[in-house]
Amino acid sequence: MFTVNKALLWAKNYLKKCGLENTALEAEVLLAFCIKLDRVALYRQNERFLSPEEEENFRRMIKRRGQREPVAYLTGHKEFMSLDFLVNPAVLIPRPETELLVEKALEIINAKVFKVGQTQKDKILIVDVGTGSGAIAVSIAKHIKNLSGVYIYATEISPAALDVARLNAKRHGVAGNITFWPGDLLEPLKNQGCEGQISLITANLPYIPTLEIDRLEPDVRLYEPRLALDGGKDGLDFYRRLISQGGEFLRPDGYLLMEIDPAVINQISWLLIAAGWKFNVFFDLAGKERLIAAVQEV
Numbered sequence: 001m002f003t004v005n006k007a008l009l010w011a012k013n014y015l016k017k018c019g020l021e022n023t024a025l026e027a028e029v030l031l032a033f034c035i036k037l038d039r040v041a042l043y044r045q046n047e048r049f050l051s052p053e054e055e056e057n058f059r060r061m062i063k064r065r066g067q068r069e070p071v072a073y074l075t076g077h078k079e080f081m082s083l084d085f086l087v088n089p090a091v092l093i094p095r096p097e098t099e100l101l102v103e104k105a106l107e108i109i110n111a112k113v114f115k116v117g118q119t120q121k122d123k124i125l126i127v128d129v130g131t132g133s134g135a136i137a138v139s140i141a142k143h144i145k146n147l148s149g150v151y152i153y154a155t156e157i158s159p160a161a162l163d164v165a166r167l168n169a170k171r172h173g174v175a176g177n178i179t180f181w182p183g184d185l186l187e188p189l190k191n192q193g194c195e196g197q198i199s200l201i202t203a204n205l206p207y208i209p210t211l212e213i214d215r216l217e218p219d220v221r222l223y224e225p226r227l228a229l230d231g232g233k234d235g236l237d238f239y240r241r242l243i244s245q246g247g248e249f250l251r252p253d254g255y256l257l258m259e260i261d262p263a264v265i266n267q268i269s270w271l272l273i274a275a276g277w278k279f280n281v282f283f284d285l286a287g288k289e290r291l292i293a294a295v296q297e298v
């Protein structure tokens with residue numbers, strides 16, 4: 001029978017043999033999940049015996065991880081912006097670099113760049129395009145200084161992903177602040193009185209060139225939804241369309257915030273310049289061009 005210590009040792013060795021790197025952390029996260037303890041408690045209870053069901057469940061999970069199934073899909077949870085998000089294989093697992101986009105969005109909104117007044121025209125309307133798990137939209141709603149007068153819309157092409165986003169909004173108590181729209185990019189908002197009204201569009205859309213998907217880590221290419229990864233031949237299919245659609249929906253002082261693949265910074269820059277946008281580029285913690293904040297030239 002496994003004690004906590006022995007289970008961790010076995011799991012670390014097993015995962016190492018499978019070629020994985022963060023074996024200690026992953027073994028701890030999965031064991032804590034299987035025996036319903038937090039990770040710190042594992043150290044306090046390191047001689048605790050696992051029940052036969054717990055041991056069987058843990059062995060099964062470690063074997064699935066050995067086949068590269070992501071830890072977040074195994075546990076069904078991923079932390080993003082200090083919030084616990086539900087995830088399943090219908091949604092991209094939120095990435096730490098996307099927190100940069102949320103922080104910039106909050107900076108723009110919290111700085112009261114936009115006036116909130118009594119009229120429809122002065123309300124703050126934010127749209128998260130391709131919301132996936134809802135990580136961006138929900139985090140903005142949770143962390144914004146003042147939600148009154150702020151309306152958040154989130155669009156998504158995958159109905160299964162929208163279900164997850166709705167659950168996350170409910171889980172974090174912001175379901176009443178976010179309206180979810182099934183459909184393609186900004187199309188669902190056409191004829192909804194949104195044209196020229198949006199203060200901020202956030203977008204982390206699929207941006208991997210189709211032929212590069214097969215070269216991605218197995219954790220990503222075998223398990224994460226292709227719909228969330230495939231950005232077409234050069235990875236820019238969605239950004240090309242969003243850049244041309246966005247101007248029609250944004251207020252003249254509205255921002256388009258886009259997470260990008262650093263490899264396409266030049267191509268994206270030319271697309272924006274050609275469509276008449278001014279923009280700033282922001283770098284992620286690895287020093288790579290990861291975020292663009294664009295406004296329309298007046």
Ligand SMILES: C[S@@+](CC[C@H](N)C(=O)[O-])C[C@H]1O[C@@H](n2cnc3c(N)ncnc32)[C@H](O)[C@@H]1O
Pocket residue numbers: 091092093094095098129130131132133134135136155156157158161183184185203204205206207227228229
């Ligand atoms: C890279 S994932 C990002 C998900 C989420 N925004 C995040 O940052 O974690 C891109 C998302 O866009 C969605 N998507 C793909 N094509 C779309 C389209 N034409 N219109 C709206 N959403 C789309 C995918 O289903 C996926 O959920």
